[in-house]
């Protein structure tokens with residue numbers, strides 16, 4: 323039987339039959355892989371530790387008629403401390419939910435993989451605010467998937483926004499817009515500081531994501547704005563992000 327080894331992060335699972343789960347794994351090599359973890363819900367199953375969201379590990383798979391089955395898994399990191407902090411756990415689930423919207427079978431996405439791995443690491447072991455980490459992850463997500471909003475020039479007319487005293491943001495136009503263009507359509511107020519924060523996060527190396535520290539007003543504004551932008555761009559509701567917006571401590 324031909325085995326394949328992949329390295330990946332478990333994004334979600336669905337229970338299957340009495341003791342099995344089907345895992346969705348975001349792998350470095352092949353993008354999305356759906357694989358059966360047979361017997362993993364039995365207490366002594368060797369697959370029990372790997373059949374959980376967030377687990378990062380090396381999976382040995384074999385291809386069946388319909389889908390892969392996991393033969394062995396070597397867990398390298400379970401990000402276990404996330405489970406002990408409700409806010410960080412919700413932030414982590416939001417990252418997994420966003421990842422799930424873009425990963426494709428047989429299509430690796432190294433930028434996305436690196437952003438997710440680093441964001442989960444900082445969320446779990448760093449002291450960055452959980453919502454700041456999600457915001458930074460969203461900006462990296464948009465950048466690496468080629469759908470980053472306009473941030474330095476008006477999304478409508480192309481005029482530079484760098485010297486502007488005020489700015490607006492239009493989800494439909496695709497980012498920041500100048501005041502003249504904002505007058506013509508549905509644009510939201512955006513603080514200049516929020517635009518500058520997004521510009522910086524866009525250029526950040528993934529290994530520096532843990533340095534992000536947003537003022538509370540910017541954090542609230544960007545979460546609201548980016549949630550609206552993501553829902554429009556991906557054309558689907560994102561309840562995992564809405565949950566963060568409604569949480570108390572942001």
Ligand SMILES: [Zn+2]
Nearest residue numbers: 476479500503
């Ligand atoms: Zn304009």
